[in-house]
Amino acid sequence: MKQFSLIIALFISALGFSQTKVEHVDAATFKKLIDEKKAYLIDLRTDDELKNKGFIKGADQIDFLKKDAESVISKLDKKKTYLIYCAGGGRSGDCAEQMQKQGFKHVINLEKGFDDWKKKGYDVEMKK
Numbered sequence: 001m002k003q004f005s006l007i008i009a010l011f012i013s014a015l016g017f018s019q020t021k022v023e024h025v026d027a028a029t030f031k032k033l034i035d036e037k038k039a040y041l042i043d044l045r046t047d048d049e050l051k052n053k054g055f056i057k058g059a060d061q062i063d064f065l066k067k068d069a070e071s072v073i074s075k076l077d078k079k080k081t082y083l084i085y086c087a088g089g090g091r092s093g094d095c096a097e098q099m100q101k102q103g104f105k106h107v108i109n110l111e112k113g114f115d116d117w118k119k120k121g122y123d124v125e126m127k128k
Contacts, residue, residue: 020100024093024111027120030083033108034058039081044069044091045114054124056085056117064091070098078104085110085117 025033033039034056043055044064055061062072064086073095076082082104086092089112096109110117118124 020104021106022096022100023106023108024089024096025108026111027117027122030085030108030110030117031122033083039083039106039108040076041083042085043114044084044086044095049087049114051127053087053114053118054126056114057123057125059085064095073099074102076104078102081106081108083108083110086113088113088115 034041041056041059043050043059043061045053045055045061046063046065047061050061062069066072082099084092084095084099084107086095089110092109092113096107099107
């Protein structure tokens with residue numbers, strides 16, 4: 001009985017450690033989190049989207065529509081916190097789910113995407 005209790009306790013403990021915290025936040029909260037500089041910022045849009053519409057300063061790009069996107073994401077440090085966004089929130093929502101399945105510690109998704117960010121008047125950088 002002791003051995004069974006120990007196995008159950010270890011299993012429950014392991015579940016707690018593997019859980020990913022995923023948050024879906026509005027543009028104001030996302031901006032605040034960027035300003036705190038405690039997370040890595042990732043733009044999931046295509047090259048054309050970045051070129052034509054701009055991007056959030058400091059963002060690294062991983063084109064979520066490319067075939068190798070899942071592989072690229074899986075190589076990121078799962079212990080870090082990531083701020084992710086796309087155009088309208090669809091791709092980044094899918095990416096957050098994928099990152100959760102892969103065991104990332106903390107993922108924060110810009111709920112309505114870059115389009116809402118821009119509409120709210122937050123700073124946008126253009127590719128040179």
